[in-house]
């Protein structure tokens with residue numbers, strides 16, 4: 001069993017990450033923490049409770065930061081709609097929020113478990129994670145690892161250089177990547193391979209029932225609004241890739257890299273600058289000598305799409321049966 005805390009901003013693809021985390025028996029979902037990103041934290045928190053209710057699950061949900069550490073808030077309402085999860089019918093919450101702030105929930109949970117047993121899975125801007133590190137630095141050595149949706153080693157999706165989760169709080173991302181824990185960066189280069197193809201949607205439809213309809217309504221909304229905006233053929237199921245890797249580490253390949261977040265570039269702020277250990281001749285920045293390069297982090301590269309789809313259908317089948 002992999003113990004995880006899912007920090008998210010539901011968000012259409014965040015809802016599929018929750019499906020995988022709740023539906024797969026190899027995942028022990030210790031809790032869901034929410035952050036602003038796809039929408040404000042009121043909406044992402046309400047959406048997290050609605051998604052859990054729609055799936056028939058009850059896990060601790062703790063509300064987090066209403067905005068980034070430093071910059072003005074950036075939301076993705078044009079993508080996710082006025083509720084932050086337009087499309088599916090959102091049931092009223094069937095349970096109350098955890099009383100703690102997300103940051104305290106993360107710290108308490110990590111410190112209450114044996115060292116190196118809890119993995120943090122941030123799939124929205126990393127504000128809560130950065131605040132938790134600053135409030136309780138001991139979590140950096142105690143956490144097993146961080147598997148984070150964000151960044152890219154090629155191009156962005158909110159600016160040509162920056163991916164949304166990083167761009168939404170670059171300073172928080174800088175804290176996360178500079179902390180001395182092991183981060184697996186699951187960026188757009190990987191998640192744009194994780195497409196909800198017609199074949200996958202047909203398999204979901206074949207399962208039937210209200211949860212399958214919830215998922216199909218999610219993809220229908222994204223395909224109709226998103227397609228026009230991003231010219232991608234099918235909805236990209238970004239966040240679930242992180243949970244999939246916790247279930248089956250072979251679901252994607254990785255390469256070691258030194259990862260730095262651009263904070264000062266006029267055109268590149270929020271870019272994740274990836275310096276791959278194996279890519280020859282890249283072991284320095286800007287012509288100067290190497291500056292304490294640290295290849296501790298991993299970058300997700302190639303997705304096994306068939307395995308990814310099987311995990312989604314399996315989780316749906318289990319939740320559809322009431323697990």
Ligand SMILES: Nc1ccc([C@@H]2N[C@H](CO)[C@@H](O)[C@H]2O)cc1
Nearest residue numbers: 011013014076079123164165238
């Ligand atoms: N265009 C766009 C698509 C997805 C997202 C959200 N941010 C990440 C992808 O950039 C995912 O976590 C997803 O929830 C933001 C903007």
Ligand SMILES: [Ca+2]
Nearest residue numbers: 011014123124
């Ligand atoms: Ca997200």
